[in-house]
Amino acid sequence: MRVLHIITGLGAGGAEQQLRLMLRHLPVHCDVVTLTNPGAVARGIRSDGTRVLHLGMGGNRDLSALPRLVTAIRFGRYDLVHTHLYRACVFGRVAARMAGVEAVLATEHSLGATCIEGRPLTPGTRALYLATERLGSSTVAVSATVADRLRAWGVPRHRIELIPNGIEARHFRFDPAARAAARAMLDFPDQAFVAGGVGRLVPGKRFDILLRAVAELPGARLLLVGEGPERAALEQLAVRLGAEERVRLLGERGGAVEWSADRSTDIPGLLAAMDVFVSPSAEESFGLAVLEALAAGLPVLHVTCPAIDELPAGEVPGARRIGLGVRALTAALADVLREYERAGPRRLPAPAAVARYDIARSAELLTGLYERTAAACGRAGLDAFHRPYHHAPAVSRPKR
Numbered sequence: 001m002r003v004l005h006i007i008t009g010l011g012a013g014g015a016e017q018q019l020r021l022m023l024r025h026l027p028v029h030c031d032v033v034t035l036t037n038p039g040a041v042a043r044g045i046r047s048d049g050t051r052v053l054h055l056g057m058g059g060n061r062d063l064s065a066l067p068r069l070v071t072a073i074r075f076g077r078y079d080l081v082h083t084h085l086y087r088a089c090v091f092g093r094v095a096a097r098m099a100g101v102e103a104v105l106a107t108e109h110s111l112g113a114t115c116i117e118g119r120p121l122t123p124g125t126r127a128l129y130l131a132t133e134r135l136g137s138s139t140v141a142v143s144a145t146v147a148d149r150l151r152a153w154g155v156p157r158h159r160i161e162l163i164p165n166g167i168e169a170r171h172f173r174f175d176p177a178a179r180a181a182a183r184a185m186l187d188f189p190d191q192a193f194v195a196g197g198v199g200r201l202v203p204g205k206r207f208d209i210l211l212r213a214v215a216e217l218p219g220a221r222l223l224l225v226g227e228g229p230e231r232a233a234l235e236q237l238a239v240r241l242g243a244e245e246r247v248r249l250l251g252e253r254g255g256a257v258e259w260s261a262d263r264s265t266d267i268p269g270l271l272a273a274m275d276v277f278v279s280p281s282a283e284e285s286f287g288l289a290v291l292e293a294l295a296a297g298l299p300v301l302h303v304t305c306p307a308i309d310e311l312p313a314g315e316v317p318g319a320r321r322i323g324l325g326v327r328a329l330t331a332a333l334a335d336v337l338r339e340y341e342r343a344g345p346r347r348l349p350a351p352a353a354v355a356r357y358d359i360a361r362s363a364e365l366l367t368g369l370y371e372r373t374a375a376a377c378g379r380a381g382l383d384a385f386h387r388p389y390h391h392a393p394a395v396s397r398p399k400r
Helices: 014-023 040-047 065-076 086-098 123-133 144-153 176-186 207-215 231-240 267-272 288-295 326-343 352-356 359-376
Strands: 002-009 029-036 052-054 080-084 104-108 138-141 160-162 193-198 220-225 247-249 276-279 300-302 319-321
Touching (some): 002 065, 014 029, 014 288, 065 086, 086 123, 104 359, 138 144, 193 207, 207 326, 220 267, 267 288, 276 326, 288 300, 288 352, 300 326
Parallel strands (some): 104 138, 138 160, 276 300
């Protein structure tokens, strides 16, 4: 079976990293088209051995991208098209049908209650989404929360498949040597209490709330890993609060699928340098960063995290749900700080929830969905997964 993944962009982000990790575990031949921004994740996917085509789309209204995408699908002779993120879902579903591909799936990574991929939801956004959703075979929700939101939008229940995101937990196991190396790199004392967060520096992540809470606790440091348009504002806020010497903003680092020889600079190593992980975002579709922190043995404070909130009460004892404001987060951090001062650094056993969200299991569920979708559309059946693969002509961008 030949599968084409279409995604809006391949810069650093949760959906982008999840696609790269999933590609490593799918037992089918896959290629990738990115409509825009062939960034760090595109380079990583290519280094893993998967072809990536940059379509060079100029913006949401660049309709010239549509025939180029149709051509790419036809040249690749794909059995199934799988789209990711809003713009790719809209254009990809239309292009797949124009190219004659009937088996079309979409994964909904980022649908919130009031926004999608950080952008406010509008009636027009919803109408276009629903109109093109009907062109697909089904839509994959990464959490039950997202599945509920899709149903509330008007996507029929029978067209929604629940396949959660996944991680490779073994890569996040706590390493004392990585902790020491990361703290030396950060110039944080060995016994300093470090709160941390990982994610794009955008307003929806609410890292300003975390910074304000840490500033209220003189014995605490803050480590933020990620890049985004809010970086300058966060740096200025740290100065205004007199906490700039206790705050480190590191920018992008190797994420859930890439690890460096210097463990002090990748996500697992930086998680090792933390003493508590904080997710202050009020709206999440899954919560991959929280799951990675739990795999690293960190206590977690979170406002919302579907991956954890949808589990039975008490299944993740290391995670504590907190309120929205600075006061609630400051009080929760103060509790963790007091425990740290009493008992010193601690690492918790990874909860059973971590194993529940193993990437191999997610890939197995997705592979089964590919098979059912292809069979229902009259395309390749189970034996297609095992036939030798013969290279199709190279996909190239037509001249404009």
